[in-house]
Amino acid sequence: MKEEIRWVRIFDDQSELENFAALGVINSIIVEGKKICIVHTSRGFFAIQDKCPHNGASMSFGYCNDESNSIVCPLHRYHFSLETGRALSGIADAARTYPIKSDEEGVYIGFKEIVWSWKFWE
Numbered sequence: 836m837k838e839e840i841r842w843v844r845i846f847d848d849q850s851e852l853e854n855f856a857a858l859g860v861i862n863s864i865i866v867e868g869k870k871i872c873i874v875h876t877s878r879g880f881f882a883i884q885d886k887c888p889h890n891g892a893s894m895s896f897g898y899c900n901d902e903s904n905s906i907v908c909p910l911h912r913y914h915f916s917l918e919t920g921r922a923l924s925g926i927a928d929a930a931r932t933y934p935i936k937s938d939e940e941g942v943y944i945g946f947k948e949i950v951w952s953w954k955f956w957e
């Protein structure tokens with residue numbers, strides 16, 4: 836068993852991503868049935884689940900805090916780290932975060948997957 840990242844292309848290029856999420860803006864996309872916030876802070880672009888792990892509010896209606904590099908839920912204003920998903924304020928489970936990468940063919944979001952192998956020597 837090992838963990839792999841499956842990359843899904845979400846934009847054709849970096850400028851499309853920048854147009855989608857300007858600095859300080861949260862926007863959401865649906866990728867493979869999952870609503871995901873794309874957040875642009877001074878530290879880069881981040882992807883985090885839209886559904887707040889505290890009580891289910893849509894975090895894309897919140898705002899981002901550039902200083903702590905976090906997203907702030909609009910309902911109870913808990914802060915969640917955009918890098919780890921952990922709650923920086925309040926008591927809540929961590930939100931799922933997704934890596935973003937780009938290359939000459941597009942911009943991708945990564946989904947961690949557990950891959951089972953029957954080869955015991957791997």
Ligand code: FES
Nearest residue numbers: 887889890908911
């Ligand atoms: S629902 Fe998001 S902080 Fe409570």
